[in-house]
């Protein structure tokens with residue numbers, strides 16, 4: 001089902017259009033929905049059977065918890081047991097938006113949503129269609145990215161149909177996603193030094209700098225540091241993910257702007273780069289993405305989907321800047337198998 005800008009501009013019309021998909025969600029069906037990050041595979045988060053069908057459709061391992069989407073911060077009480085003051089500050093600053101908070105869950109949230117953890121990941125998406133659908137359904141919606149497990153996340157409705165067509169009851173198509181990569185995931189938890197602290201579990205659409213500007217210090221859950229084992233704390237963070245079937249290989253750009261194509265290279269090859277093609281003329285397929293991190297992130301997954309279909313032996317990917325603004329994109333490319 002298609003939702004146009006004109007529909008979005010007319011709240012009454014949008015509500016009518018979304019009445020059926022909202023009912024399908026309440027009935028326990030799987031409805032893929034647009035969000036500002038990526039398309040989600042949505043089901044009523046409080047309906048255990050419906051949530052199980054998400055895992056079946058994606059073939060996602062059961063220990064990997066889902067993010068629950070709410071239409072408004074006032075819905076938090078439906079899924080979380082407590083909202084600490086530091087979490088409240090994050091919500092005030094970043095919702096609606098690409099920030100997921102991991103908070104103590106209510107007993108009504110089925111184990112299948114949380115992977116058996118005593119916490120639940122929750123966020124309010126910044127997408128008018130997602131919000132209108134949530135409001136119409138009037139149930140919190142568990143929604144991981146609408147792609148088969150370990151494949152590239154979808155940023156268009158067509159990506160969803162390509163990956164999960166036949167396994168989803170409906171797709172609400174509202175055009176390409178504006179952020180293009182998944183949400184940042186943080187936990188708010190007791191600080192051993194007293195008070196609370198914010199722990200970054202996954203880089204994403206909200207940058208570490210943005211978080212720091214609001215809460216000061218942000219801890220990073222990394223391998224075996226004092227914050228704990230990242231695999232246990234944020235399941236799903238460790239596997240290979242977001243992967244095209246083409247091998248990805250990193251290449252540097254010289255100071256004069258030229259991209260360094262290696263001498264020994266399988267052909268045909270594709271090039272994924274930033275700003276311009278760096279003088280490379282013999283690639284079978286070229287994707288030049290915006291030079292800024294937000295623009296690059298927005299178009300990254302669509303470019304990876306194209307690489308998958310380019311019929312090349314290898315894809316060269318331009319090395320990205322080291323700074324924190326690029327952390328989420330670097331993370332996704334690393335997990336797509338870039339080396």
Ligand code: AMP
Pocket residue numbers: 064065066067102103114117119120121143144145182183185201202233234235236237
């Ligand atoms: P996605 O794959 O985009 O649906 O995001 C799900 C990811 O959010 C999981 O793989 C975890 O990394 C994280 N997450 C969700 N809920 C929790 C939770 N209760 N505790 C820790 N991490 C969570």
Ligand code: MG
Pocket residue numbers: 144145153
């Ligand atoms: Mg995913």
